């Protein structure tokens with residue numbers, strides 16, 4: 371491979387970098403990007419050749435692969451005009467909710483496809499700069515099982531569009547319709563809070579049919595379980611990812627062990643429960659314990675916050691909660707990078723190595739011994755060859771318009 375920086379689209383100089391979570395951190399590196407890919411990661415050159423593109427001086431900060439948030443929603447008012455509204459408001463919302471938190475890929479687990487699909491199209495067209503969005507579009511509910519909080523927020527004339535099939539044939543149709551429209555994953559409410567104190571489970575036949583259709587088309591299925599019954603339906607149907615720890619944990623221990631043993635992945639969203647329901651330990655302690663059960667038995671974790679449903683954008687609370695449940699910084703970093711890439715079967719994302727897509731997240735910390743709290747403090751994100759969200763202290767030089 372050529373060693374030169376001439377022709378580089380971006381040079382990030384003086385970074386501290388480990389190729390993958392847990393790898394030794396090397397200080398004083400240069401990372402060269404060319405045509406959207408990492409071209410080289412190497413010790414900083416004494417006499418660097420001139421670079422054609424911009425140069426970002428990281429001043430010793432830690433560079434990681436771009437972060438994933440595997441549980442988000444685009445349901446706030448700002449997204450409701452995503453097809454037509456001017457780019458300013460949408461860009462600010464993308465920056466505030468996702469980019470400034472370090473996310474270069476997200477999984478939208480339920481939104482109005484009339485908003486999310488145009489949003490994705492505008493990002494792909496380069497009109498907006500944002501993460502890669504994998505969307506479930508409209509989730510599939512149990513028959514007469516739309517959650518109470520969705521009923522409150524969706525106007526009555528749109529409720530008919532929410533899939534809630536009664537039969538296996540209806541479930542297959544709902545999955546097919548979503549995928550034809552542009553969904554990248556399928557989301558099932560296998561246990562739905564139809565009232566604040568009542569959970570309705572999806573029938574196994576409906577769940578089996580939806581999962582069968584999704585897997586036939588090669589897409590992942592995420593399930594929102596809520597309780598033991600919802601988790602059992604999800605596990606029996608063969609879903610790929612559990613979208614929350616069940617918050618009604620009674621009787622879920624053996625099922626969580628089975629999920630771990632079968633390689634199911636789990637998005638904890640621990641902080642969301644504390645933030646949106648109650649911080650009372652009588653509620654949160656059993657949820658923490660359920661995650662520990664899963665994690666300590668070898669379960670695989672994908673980072674996710676449920677932001678969009680939860681109005682708190684700061685990620686610090688989730689990092690703190692995961693750490694409390696036994697995950698160290700390398701494991702949390704894996705849940706943000708290598709684990710989601712593996713779940714989606716994407717071998718071009720997740721590590722900082724030559725040949726990989728140059729989705730990158732630059733942390734504020736300069737410590738080679740990173741702690742979970744450092745993962746919430748983001749200096750910049752590199753996406754599609756652009757440096758985003760650089761704080762005032764970051765120095766980016768080079769052609770004007772190459773960064774913002």
Ligand SMILES: [Zn+2]
Nearest residue numbers: 443479676679
């Ligand atoms: Zn959610």
